Amino acid sequence: MIDWSETLNNALSLLAYDPKSPMLFSSGLFWAIFLVFMPIYASLKGSRPKMVLFMIFFSLYFYYKSSGFYLFLLVATSFIDWWIALKIAKSESLTVKKWLVALSVTLSLSVLAYFKYANFFLMNWDAIIGANFQPLDIILPIGISYYTFRSISYVVDVYRGKTAPVKYWLEYLFFLSFFPALVAGPIVRACDFMPQLRKEPKISANEVYGGLWLIIIGVIKKAIIADYICQYNNLVFDTPTGYNGFETLMGVLGYTAQIYCDFSGYSDMAIGLALIMGFKLLPNFDFPYRSTSLTEFWRRWHISLSTWLRDYLYIPLGGNRKGTLRTYLNNFLTMLLGGLWHGAAWKFVFWGAMHGAGLAVNKAFRPYTSRFDGKKWFTALSWLLTMITVAFLWIFFRADSWDASWAVVGNILTNFSIDYLPPFVKVRYMWVIMMIIIIVTHSLPRSFYDRLADKFIDSSWLLKLVIFIIVVQTVVTFAGEDVPPFIYFQF
Amino acid sequence: MKSYSRLWLLLAISFILFFVYSMCGPISVCGFEIRTNKLSQSIIAQVDTNLIKVRDDIPEKVVPKFPVPVDTAKKIILFVGDSMLDGLYPRLAAYAKENGHEMYAVIWYSSSTERWGKKHRLTEYINSLNPNYIFVCLGSNELIVKDIKEKRTKYVKSILAEIDTIPFVWIGPPNWKEDTGINEMLAENLPEGTFFVSNGMKFDRKKDGAHPTRESAAKWMDSVVRWMPEHCLHPIVLNKPEADKARAKRVFVHQPGEE
Known part of the structure; x- marks a missing residue:
């Protein structure tokens, strides 16, 4: 039997201010x-x-x-x-x-x-x-x-x-x-x-269903993929010494994927909602893990922040107009402050500073490496180096403390064995499937997504309803009991 | 405006669908259970959900007649169960650390006696970790299973067979609604002094209305530990730790659909 008075209280309390429940x-x-x-x-x-x-x-x-x-x-x-x-x-x-x-x-x-x-x-x-x-x-x-x-x-x-x-x-x-x-x-x-x-907002089917499409993509990234894989990643980062090197490495790669899906998923939802209301917001992510250099990574990752830092910090500091060394220093300072923007902790300062140093190194080596541009081996090597750097620095971004960060690194370096791959895949097959989905979908060309979005917009209303229901039910199926908030809320 | 109306209709129909589905029990299709969401649970209140009365139909045999001497040996503790472990195990890990025990946790989300009984996952962990003390927390996902005695007794017996002679404590589900007999079935099948009845305790719950908050779950674990010296068939040394929580030596996690 329903207690209507309590139900009303519940509904009102859900609508009330709750700092723990944005x-x-x-x-x-x-x-x-x-x-x-x-x-x-x-x-x-x-x-x-x-x-x-x-x-x-x-x-x-x-x-x-x-x-x-x-x-x-x-x-x-x-x-x-x-x-x-x-x-x-x-x-x-x-x-x-x-x-x-x-x-x-x-x-x-x-x-x-x-x-x-x-x-x-x-x-x-x-x-x-x-x-x-x-x-x-x-x-x-x-x-x-x-x-x-x-x-x-x-x-x-x-x-x-x-x-x-x-x-x-x-x-x-x-x-x-x-x-x-x-x-x-x-x-x-x-x-x-x-x-x-x-201007009066122009809201046609393209905007309404294009927005819905972005929301669906965002929900898949955030509420299905990121929230699912985070369960394992959290375990690794909570107790790094409780896992072998292989498992720890998977946790780090998992977090690399998680933070992208979490944040870009949120951005997709935000952009989609705005689009439904007739406002076009600029993209915030552009397949960042395809980058072959840190410079390119920051052109593709959290674009609205990196362009803000460029326009209101890097350029006022002198940008690249005051000599080579000053350019490196400006890069370093900009990223260091960008790191501090992410949170009041030394780990964010370190993370930002290392990205700044990486950007400076990238710029310093550019004259010597540009002759290899276009060569496949060089592109592959550049991508690998960029990914290793980015994933490595995410460890410091994610771990609870400096000691925990180095425990993760130490565990990977000293306790790693590929023999753990088969049992890992067997036990955590769903996590592995999710990671494969992320890698594959991240590798597909943008034109593929544009075509998919057009097909969705042109599809029948009934098909859209079915797709929406399937996505929501998938969220329910994979949901943990505690829905983690967006990682970037805290910043 | 037409697109807007159609989008609104799409969102409204699917919302109503999920809301209504969340009020019903989960449906099984070809053996697969389609999980329900928590949409209605967070709003619609059932009478007496905030104050669950202590059941008086639990057989007396769950409480031994006299205290048993405490086993002072250091233990390898294996703590297995459903998502309730999220809140329970960090507190038990603090007890384990304080008292020199080693503790492992196995969390199988959305699991039930049926899943554990069918898949024999417990045997795998017993073989690999060699625990000499086991805590089980299962039953929360079976509060409203109809004909539970007929359906689930065999799985509880299967789990008991896997535990075999290892001393254990089974922590019953923290009812947030009247159950259809899970507590009674557990009480009837578990040996005297192994079943901690959580039904009747008051909890601060998370927004889902089911899981105790971290703090409340820690107090729940404290209650189990306080219960053990006087009522448990095989009490062990679990002096109160200074730390609120600790890390288990290792935590194994299994997702709902894992085989």
Whole structure:
């Protein structure tokens, strides 16, 4: 017998703020809420002011669900940066403009630094001077790194004259709080987004079903593949010494695949949702594990972040305009700070620094290796070296501590035997199948996916329904009891 | 607008389908069980799900009449079962570490007495790890199996045959709804002093409404350990550890569909 009063309480508690339970695009809760959202959005999209207000309301609720009243921080950030950008555009004096940009960037970075890095610096300072500081009771608002970067890029772009200032604050709040990209990117630029808002959204079957296709692909990547293979990967990283070298190596390769499927899956869902609403977000991943150099890897991995770092950090630092050594140093510093952006821990700093060093080495060797370009053996060797470097550095990114990272490395180097392959395949055959699927699908040409997307869009409604149901049931079948959050939520 | 309506219809129909399916028990097609999701469970509350009464129909024989001397030898502990182990084993591993035992965990997600009884996976682990103490936690995925005594008794007996003479404790399922007889069937088939009845305990549950939270599962494991000296057929040394949790020497994981 159903207890209706308790059922109502359950429903309300599901909708209430819960920092441990952010609203995932692949969750049943989001699905249910989106069913309510869609018809309202569709009925309002012809009237821009109403649509903007409704979207802001929905996005702020979406943010409130995971971050509570930190949503006021988001609202305040949007107001301050919108106001400063207007002042920059109106000001005739270059000095005033510069000061205003500095003020905005300082404010934004100070807030980010407080929430994300205060305890990190405090504890490191504590370790240096031997005091007895206690960590501050700070909860990191989800997505703060993303919307801070979006806001900084807007103010800087207005200063540089690359984008016109947004006339109305609510429109800027719409951009900054746009829920598909709010909590884990992509880091959308105002210059790409705002022109779309000023036009009436064009929503045809291509957008609606193209968006649904991307959501399905994202769900497959995140909720089926990443969430499944993570169960084994987590075991290895939790207890590296409990596994032999072969199993540990598989765990590392598994995490390499997992983080890609997890994050790119999330990005696909975000881009798909935006597309359904008539907004085109730029791709965030472009088959990164096909890269034959670290430079290429960073052109294909988390594209919105790497281009942001290039445009707002690397180039202002001097880019490649100040000599060879300075170029290497700029690369290194950019990646080091990029690493720190991922989290307040030395492991992220190390990870970023090593990528920066790798980029510098890559650039330094380029003049000597360019004569081999196009040769198959060289391409294969370059790919292998790139993959080894990327996978190796993921160990430090994933492991809980410095010691745990080296335990993983040590285990692979000293306790490895290929004899474990047959029993491993026998026992963990589903994990192996998943990995093979990832490798094969990652190797297929982009044109294949474009054709597949076109076929899906052109297919009958009934077939789409069947595909959707099969995908959801597959998610249910493979789901662990605890659905892991998106890895990139934490950043 | 037409595309929008059709997309909405697609999402709504599939949502209703999964919601309704989640309210029913899982369906078997050609021997394969189609898993249900947790859509309805997180919203719809059944009467008394938050306060499960202690059953009074469990035979008394599960509680021995007097305490048995504690076995003070160091043990190789094998802990096997379903997803409930996720919460239980880190706490038992802390006990094992504190008291010098060696502990292995085998988690077979969505498993049941039927799966373990049919596949004889326990024998494989007993042969490879040579445990001299076993903890089992099974039954959570069989709370609503109809005619459970007829269907599952043989598998429980099969598991007991695999355990053979190794001392063991079977931790019963942490009911979140009235069962159809799993606890009664286990109580009838397990030897005196080997069955810890979890039914009736109060748990803080995860969002799925079934699995105890990490903290609650740790307290659950504490309860099992507290129960052992007075009521268990073969108590071992399990002094309370300082650490909340520890790592098992090794954890083996099997997915729902694994053969």
